[in-house]
Amino acid sequence: MEFYQQVLQYLVTGVTLGSIYAIIALGFITIYNVTGIVNFAQGEFVMLGALIAISLYKNQVPIVVAFVGSVMVTTLIGAALQRIAIRPAKGASTLTLIIITIGASITIRGLGLITWGPDPYSLPAFSGDQPIAFGGAAIIPQSFWVFGATIVVLGGLYAFFEWTLLGKAVRACAINVSAARLMGISPSSMALFSFALSAGLGAIGGVVMAPMTLATYDMGSMLALKGFVAAIVGGFTSTPGAVVGGFLIGILESMGAGLISSGYKDAIAFVVLFLVLFLKPNGLFGGRDTGRGGL
Amino acid sequence: MLDDSTSAVMTNGSLLDARNLRKSFGGVVAVDGFSFTVKRGQIVAIIGPNGAGKTTAFNLVTGVHPLTSGEIHFCGQRIDGLKPYEIAERGISRTFQNLQIFGNMTVAENVMVGRHPRSKAGILSAALSLPNARAEEKRIFEVAMQNLKVVGLAHRAMDAASSLPFGSQRLLEIARALAVEPKVLLLDEPAAGLAGQETKDLAQLIYRIRDSGTSILLVEHDMELVMGVADWVFVLDYGKLIAAGTPSQIQSDKKVIAAYLGEEMD
Amino acid sequence: MERNGIGKYENYITLGALIVVMGSLPLLLSNSYHLSIMAFIGINTMLAVGLCLLMGYAGQVSLGHAAFYGIGAYTSGILTTTFKMNPWLAIGVAAVFTGVVAYVIGVPMFRLKGNNLAMGTLGFGIIVYIIFVEMRDWTGGPSGLTGIPSLSIFGFTFDNDLKYYYLIWAIALLFLVLSLNIVNSRVGRALRSIHGSEIAAETLGVNTNKYKIQILVVAAMYASVAGSLYAHYLTFINPQPFSFKLSIEIVVMVVIGGLSSVWGALLGAATTTVLSEVLRGVIPQFLKGATGEYEIVVFGIILMVVMIFLPEGLFSGSVRIVKSWRREKESKQRTVDETAIVEPSSVVAEGHLAVEDK
Ligand SMILES: Nc1ncnc2c1ncn2[C@@H]1O[C@H](COP(=O)(O)OP(=O)(O)O)[C@@H](O)[C@H]1O
Numbered sequence: 001m002e003f004y005q006q007v008l009q010y011l012v013t014g015v016t017l018g019s020i021y022a023i024i025a026l027g028f029i030t031i032y033n034v035t036g037i038v039n040f041a042q043g044e045f046v047m048l049g050a051l052i053a054i055s056l057y058k059n060q061v062p063i064v065v066a067f068v069g070s071v072m073v074t075t076l077i078g079a080a081l082q083r084i085a086i087r088p089a090k091g092a093s094t095l096t097l098i099i100i101t102i103g104a105s106i107t108i109r110g111l112g113l114i115t116w117g118p119d120p121y122s123l124p125a126f127s128g129d130q131p132i133a134f135g136g137a138a139i140i141p142q143s144f145w146v147f148g149a150t151i152v153v154l155g156g157l158y159a160f161f162e163w164t165l166l167g168k169a170v171r172a173c174a175i176n177v178s179a180a181r182l183m184g185i186s187p188s189s190m191a192l193f194s195f196a197l198s199a200g201l202g203a204i205g206g207v208v209m210a211p212m213t214l215a216t217y218d219m220g221s222m223l224a225l226k227g228f229v230a231a232i233v234g235g236f237t238s239t240p241g242a243v244v245g246g247f248l249i250g251i252l253e254s255m256g257a258g259l260i261s262s263g264y265k266d267a268i269a270f271v272v273l274f275l276v277l278f279l280k281p282n283g284l285f286g287g288r289d290t291g292r293g294g295l
Numbered sequence: 296m297l298d299d300s301t302s303a304v305m306t307n308g309s310l311l312d313a314r315n316l317r318k319s320f321g322g323v324v325a326v327d328g329f330s331f332t333v334k335r336g337q338i339v340a341i342i343g344p345n346g347a348g349k350t351t352a353f354n355l356v357t358g359v360h361p362l363t364s365g366e367i368h369f370c371g372q373r374i375d376g377l378k379p380y381e382i383a384e385r386g387i388s389r390t391f392q393n394l395q396i397f398g399n400m401t402v403a404e405n406v407m408v409g410r411h412p413r414s415k416a417g418i419l420s421a422a423l424s425l426p427n428a429r430a431e432e433k434r435i436f437e438v439a440m441q442n443l444k445v446v447g448l449a450h451r452a453m454d455a456a457s458s459l460p461f462g463s464q465r466l467l468e469i470a471r472a473l474a475v476e477p478k479v480l481l482l483d484e485p486a487a488g489l490a491g492q493e494t495k496d497l498a499q500l501i502y503r504i505r506d507s508g509t510s511i512l513l514v515e516h517d518m519e520l521v522m523g524v525a526d527w528v529f530v531l532d533y534g535k536l537i538a539a540g541t542p543s544q545i546q547s548d549k550k551v552i553a554a555y556l557g558e559e560m561d
Numbered sequence: 562m563e564r565n566g567i568g569k570y571e572n573y574i575t576l577g578a579l580i581v582v583m584g585s586l587p588l589l590l591s592n593s594y595h596l597s598i599m600a601f602i603g604i605n606t607m608l609a610v611g612l613c614l615l616m617g618y619a620g621q622v623s624l625g626h627a628a629f630y631g632i633g634a635y636t637s638g639i640l641t642t643t644f645k646m647n648p649w650l651a652i653g654v655a656a657v658f659t660g661v662v663a664y665v666i667g668v669p670m671f672r673l674k675g676n677n678l679a680m681g682t683l684g685f686g687i688i689v690y691i692i693f694v695e696m697r698d699w700t701g702g703p704s705g706l707t708g709i710p711s712l713s714i715f716g717f718t719f720d721n722d723l724k725y726y727y728l729i730w731a732i733a734l735l736f737l738v739l740s741l742n743i744v745n746s747r748v749g750r751a752l753r754s755i756h757g758s759e760i761a762a763e764t765l766g767v768n769t770n771k772y773k774i775q776i777l778v779v780a781a782m783y784a785s786v787a788g789s790l791y792a793h794y795l796t797f798i799n800p801q802p803f804s805f806k807l808s809i810e811i812v813v814m815v816v817i818g819g820l821s822s823v824w825g826a827l828l829g830a831a832t833t834t835v836l837s838e839v840l841r842g843v844i845p846q847f848l849k850g851a852t853g854e855y856e857i858v859v860f861g862i863i864l865m866v867v868m869i870f871l872p873e874g875l876f877s878g879s880v881r882i883v884k885s886w887r888r889e890k891e892s893k894q895r896t897v898d899e900t901a902i903v904e905p906s907s908v909v910a911e912g913h914l915a916v917e918d919k
């Protein structure tokens with residue numbers, strides 16, 4: 001294969017990977033914008049999405065139903081997590097909340113291990129395995145699903161936040177909790193909603209990527225980390241920033257793995273993280289000078 | 296507390312000289328071209344309606360927020376751009392409108408933190424508990440107790456700071472800021488939430504602090520207190536200086552009255 | 562003066578008691594399996610005490626603490642095998658090297674507040690783990706390094722569990738004492754002030770960044786020494802024990818012990834080590850064929866439950882509850898016994914007495 005073809009192939013892979021990271025990053029910032037919490041269990045939603053869909057499919061449920069069912073179940077789990085573990089710790093410090101979501105993350109992962117065991121599972125591709133040639137690179141059809149899912153999710157979120165009352169309420173909460181409360185918006189319901197939404201997003205990511213990788217109970221942590229880096233690169237509060245961050249990490253990772261060394265593939269995202277922290281601590285797109293201190 | 300060498304370099308006799316301070320948060324211009332000075336031995340007040348930018352001005356002086364533009368001079372040296380701890384080391388300390396008590400410490404320990412810039416023991420001498428570190432620790436404690444006495448909280452020294460009533464927590468913040476031995480002490484709404492007699496005691500406390508050689512910059516809504524203690528008053532509205540003068544000049548200033556009436560109406 | 566619920570004299574008493582107990586424990590446990598578990602509790606104590614200073618006192622989360630432990634182990638391992646360096650010297654070199662690494666990553670890392678710092682350290686832990694696996698020429702890759710020499714001094718070789726037990730605990734206790742001293746000092750107060758209110762701390766002249774980095778370096782060096790001891794004790798290392806899972810376990814130790822309690826860290830290390838060992842034995846009995854890391858469920862639940870109900874940690878939280886309950890009882894008694902009004906001046910005098918006590 002020619003060098004240029006190789007690069008193109010890595011680019012295609014990178015965009016696909018990046019789509020997944022972008023969806024996960026969107027999940028992170030959805031919760032963060034509303035509650036100020038970075039949810040360390042975000043990756044577990046992806047795992048749950050993938051494995052629940054696979055289990056449903058194995059039990060003769062049609063793939064479309066398995067997809068929707070898995071996303072719905074995971075959404076409920078996200079809501080339950082907020083009610084069981086986050087709400088009771090009302091008023092807790094950041095440190096406490098971090099530890100709670102870490103606890104939630106490893107609990108869910110452990111429950112995943114008990115439910116599905118340590119073995120990897122796979123899901124058939126949604127529309128076949130026949131690669132499509134594209135300027136010398138081969139694209140597997142599932143890539144379009146993954147990429148499409150990101151676009152749909154991004155569009156859906158945009159429409160939701162811009163055009164619906166609920167979306168506006170969530171945004172109001174993100175901007176100013178006490179003002180939102182004065183306007184009759186309950187921050188607690190919004191927090192619940194943000195966890196549910198975020199879990200649903202993670203699950204969508206999990207289902208669409210399941211046919212491309214083998215799904216295991218511990219797949220979530222690495223994905224969450226990369227999604228997190230994508231969110232940081234994007235400034236952590238910006239929706240388009242998160243998507244661009246996701247693609248950037250995906251492409252860099254794929255290029256790095258292909259052209260430099262595949263062993264260090266997982267380290268690339270963190271090298272990017274450290275570079276961003278050194279050079280642009282507010283992310284590539286964030287320049288806002290906001291003291292969240294509020295003295 | 297001021298030695299002659301520092302007063303010699305001071306420009307136009309002012310200890311703290313803020314020139315054209317400007318701070319914007321995204322679109323909101325919280326402080327807009329505000330200049331003020333605090334002279335040695337003065338009690339200076341900044342007043343203005345809620346949201347006028349008073350706390351932001353404090354945050355700029357103490358380095359909590361970087362300036363958008365402007366200059367701050369202290370004892371003849373530029374201090375804008377310095378880190379908050381460097382500004383504290385130079386002799387500016389403050390209290391907070393929204394209390395920032397160390398809830399994880401005793402009352403005495405809260406004040407002992409204020410001795411930080413006036414003491415030295417590093418992590419090594421601390422870890423090895425060297426004699427000089429222990430001796431210093433004892434002195435820190437003694438000075439902290441003196442500061443607590445000044446505000447009348449010595450009897451609560453060993454209690455958890457979070458167990459103090461609200462009014463005493465305000466006093467604790469003052470004691471803690473005094474422990475820094477500031478040349479200028481910034482008080483952000485020290486009377487908020489205090490009862491009548493407590494406010495009168497506070498006025499006495501402010502005089503005592505001034506008499507001990509510390510200048511005071513006061514943000515306060517209680518007009519009786521402000522007009523009673525202040526030598527000079529600056530009035531902010533929407534981040535802009537709208538008036539400055541002695542308390543009696545300010546009380547009869549039309550712009551000031553309008554600004555306050557405007558607040559009452561909405 | 563009272564700190565973490567234990568006074569200074571109580572600290573000495575506790576320390577004395579601990580030396581006696583740890584010194585005589587091997588007389589009761591001749592079984593080398595039990596001794597090795599006790600030795601591991603000592604190693605874990607070093608890890609937990611460091612993280613306790615960082616997390617409990619300074620309020621900074623590290624989810625990559627296992628990396629420092631690993632760097633210590635690998636640096637000692639490589640220096641003593643490939644370069645035939647004197648093992649004691651290697652422990653020192655490893656500690657300094659790990660301290661430098663902590664400093665270099667600490668500078669950018671502490672630009673991140675709360676949440677992001679946690680992820681940053683997690684990422685650091687993962688990178689280091691990948692390096693252990695991938696730099697085969699140096700680290701031996703997944704199968705690791707073997708033939709790491711045992712420690713010896715003046716002809717006395719540490720060649721069994723008992724000897725390592727004593728060595729490890731001597732050092733663990735040394736770290737405990739150093740940490741107690743730090744905690745009860747100007748620096749310790751500065752650290753706690755960061756946790757209490759970072760902005761207030763800064764405006765009172767505390768260079769918060771400097772102290773965060775210093776304490777990260779200290780914690781990293783503790784972990785490095787623990788890692789070196791691990792390497793010389795087992796004489797072989799591979800990447801597996803230095804993974805994310807251990808970083809989480811160290812957090813569990815600190816959380817169980819009580820976030821801001823140095824003694825609690827020891828208690829947490831003991832509880833977690835034993836619990837981990839027990840779970841590894843028990844879980845396969847009712848989950849047939851279980852071979853994975855099932856115990857993480859238990860740790861996860863512990864983290865959530867403790868943080869929700871006793872955010873200052875299990876040990877400290879319980880101490881506080883018992884204390885306030887006792888105080889309540891006392892004050893009830895006092896109002897019954899002494900009808901006389903307490904003079905304010907006598908209360909002040911009490912305060913001064915406490916001064917002298919110090
Ligand atoms: N950290 C901040 N981020 C964004 N806006 C801020 C911040 N601090 C203050 N502001 C805004 O600046 C303006 C002035 O606030 P402030 O200085 O607190 O007023 P005051 O103390 O006079 O009541 C307000 O509109 C406030 O919303």
Ligand SMILES: [Mg+2]
Nearest residue numbers: 349350351392
């Ligand atoms: Mg204010």
